[in-house]
Amino acid sequence: MAFVVPAEIGHAPYAAPVLEYMAKSFDRVHVVAVKEKLFPELSEDCWLLYAEGYGGSCDEYRFTAIDRFTFSPTLPRDGAAVTVEEWKQWNCRLRPFLLKAAARELYSRAARSASAVRLGDVARVGIGYVTGANEFFHLRPSQAERLGIDHRLLHPAVRNGKSLSGGCVDADRVSSWMAADDPVLLLRLTQDAELPAPVRRYLDSKPGREARETYKCRNRKPWYSVPDVTVPDGFLSYMSGGGPTLVSNKAGCVCTNSVHAVHLAKGMTMPRLMRLWAEPTTSLSCELEGHPLGGGMLKIEPREAARVVLAETASHSDADRTTLDEAVVTMKRWRHYV
DSSP states (O other): OEEEEEGGGGTOGGGHHHHHHHHHHEEEEEEEEESSOSSTTSSOOEEEEEEEEETOOOSEEEEEEESSOOOOSSOOSOOEEEEHHHHHHTTTOSGGGGSOHHHHHHHHHHHHSTTOEEHHHHEEEEEOBOOSOHHHHEEOHHHHHHHTOOGGGEEEEEOSGGGOOTTEEOHHHHHHHHHTTOSOEEEOOOTTOOOOHHHHHHHTSHHHHHHTTSHHHHTSSSTTOOSSOOOOSEEEESEESSOOOEEEETTOOEEBTTEEEEEEOTTOOHHHHHHHHTSHHHHHHHHHHSEEEETTEEEOOHHHHHTOEEOOOTTSOHHHHHHHHHHHHHHHHHTTOO
16 A cells, blocks of 8 residues: 655654554555655645555565655665664654764764763753733733733743743843833732732723633633743743754743743753753754654654753764764755755
8 A cells, every 4th residue: 555644654653653553564664755845835744655565564664765756656766774673762753764874873872872861851841831811911011000000910921932032031131022012921810819909900801801701711710810830940942943942041031832941950050951952962852853843843842852862062073063963954954944
């Protein structure tokens, strides 16, 4: 049998049972990765999946990566043999095999080195809070002043990845948001908070009555108390073009679920983590652990971020660093980032 399949066959968790079943049911399984879009008008990348010898089994996948698809009456003869065990060692993903063997080996050695750690070993990465009604719960400074809401009930918030630049979110950055009158002040009310009259009036306003009817708000008590609001040590973008951005939280801001909150474990500091984040091994790990979202974007979920390898590469030769840099470029080209 043969199928045109989404390119998610190469990385999605739900693709793993499919490939595992194929290896247990066919004598031969061949996946052809196609870089150039098969359907240019769609955002979805597509690969080819071929299997023969139903009723048998195999212990390896044939994997071929090609730049563009052209008709052929036969399957490509070139490609790599990826054993099922090797596939499992790469977290049940075929995307790493888009790289040259030398790059994979270099990355594997770095990941196995005594000094290497996973991000999940030194930090907890999770989504930010969910308000259920962002426009209602995030106020502009001028709006808060007009309503007479006490500044002690408002907390500056990072609302999207565009705010993550320059290495940190500090007091100057927050001041610039305030000067621009951006809606970045979260109305932060605890469950047992005594509500001042201005706050009660705002909650009972027309926008407040509309907000309390949204799904998230009507399913929590009290509806106006946003849960899971924390002040993390840093922020991590979860959708990016060039690669995930990590910044420190010097201003003590909170964040919505449009970015990831990073809470450090004991023994790790943000300066050290950011130095490791800038290493080429880390950049490649983000490409391998994250996944393409279309339009050149790379998305990294909390569980994927936790697997990102942090490794010093100061001891690597120039040739090794070049190999890592070229591997990052290869992965970016396959997700169409220019």
